Amino acid sequence: MFFLATVLDPIGRVRGVLREAAVESVAVAVCGVGAGQSFVYGDGAYETASIVKVDILAALLLRAEDAGRRLTARERAYAAAMIGHSDNDSASALWRSIGGADGLDAANERFGLRDTVGGAGALWGLTRTTAADQLLLLRQVFGGDSRLGEASRTYLQGLMGRIAAGQDWGVSAAADGSAWALKNGWLPRGTTGLWVVNSIGRVTAGGHDCLVAALSNGSATKERGIALVEAAARQAVSAFRGSASPRD
Template sequence: MPRRPPADIIRTWSAATAAICLVVLTALAVPGATSAAGGLSAPDPALVRTLLSESALPLVPFAPLTGPATGGRTLGPAQRDELTGRMEELVGEHPADFAVAVQDLRTGATFSHGAHERFPTASVSKLTILALLLLRAEEEGRGLSASERDRAEEMIRYSDNEVTDGLYARIGFTDGFTSGVRALGFTGTDPDPRGVWGSTTTTAADQVRLLRILYVGEGPLSPESRAYARGLMESVAPEQAWGVSASAVPGDTVGLKNGWTPREGNRGLWTVNTVGYVSGPDHEYLIAVLSDGSHDYATGVALVEEVCGTVTEAMEEARGDGGPVPSPRGPAR
């Protein structure tokens, strides 16, 4: 889909290591109206003053998942090493930490970098809150009420923080969130003990698990609930349609949820995250990129978009006839 570059954003391994990563990636298995990209929106105001714990958190393994392989070639060892090297170069080129997990649903190929590392979610947690709201309603034998649907739309399409406060309480606050994410199969996602939903910590691996629940159907949600959630993700406000959409071309279906905020607990540096789905005639991706430590909003967006584009372009090349595939997106910003 056509994209406009961000404007006026001043608003403010060794062979052994590669083998180990390949084993982990094998355990990871990481496919809605099209969102047109536009300018970037202002930061989530309710999250600006969020304080997060900076303590070290343990890593956790991926739960075994499998993905549908429908033909085509996956990343070979040399291509995987090259892409891993590019991710390490990006670490040196950008001041922020980041993690990425991607699955090509056409081939079953996966790629990740730092997928077990925990990052603050900012508004990306709203997608999990929506899934838990839908799950709770199903457990109660009902659909969402008209009020819940209105609030869910505001939360996902417009990233409204006030309505998210109410829906977070509706799912049972931190206790409900904790039990809910375990039911979804998450292994590295935890709420902030003070009840600040934007201070939830998560991993790229868990975010791809959530995308698989919504787009592949692996998990406890009904087809109706999954379709409802996808519809909201695929109709986010145009000014918020950045991030994952950097891996799209005109005519693609894109569903996403982004999160962005400066954090006082990290010297005012920015958390910028993007998770979602991109699908076209010859490609279909689940993508999660989490980042923390960018100097400003624009820098954070540029980083996550470059990571998205770099990984999916490499996967497109791997699916080809062995030669490089010219990127329809042009150079990454």
């Protein structure tokens, strides 16, 4: 088990990124791959946009393990396109395969996610989650104490390490070079014209393997949202590195 601690400084410096546009909101969380302390800034719920695709695939892999089978060739093709290229049609196909929101919620109950609720109907991108829950999901993917078997974890980790060029922003900003695996999400809300921009994944920085979730909404542009989550990720990882032992 691990505990969540709200850290006002230096993670609180993320507030400085928000000064120019008070409508924006951000939450960020970071922890080690193993057991230990975790930092969380912001406890609100956010629309996932495409970061839910990691959760969809984790739920599919869990169902396959329960049935004692491997993913089919078609499922693997959908999964590769959904994670690597953020293909929405593939996500919709696998969303149906897991039983939509009901299937996602059932898997998340087993994963320990208590504040994530699947989007209604076909609207998987409007699933709502918290930064703390995304850390729990990342632990299922990258940690050893997981409901998923080793083969499933290795498979999902590999896909998150092969993100298409142009989609490799986000928490990777906090990594040393190419030592990252991630999934990003971005969505303009039709009612406001403002953007949801999120990033989750694993980064290696200064000898630390960190799991990071940065969620945001209210940005005027996608680019502004990217800058926001990248700044939040860098601050969170900096704070974690200042308090943790290497490879925590």
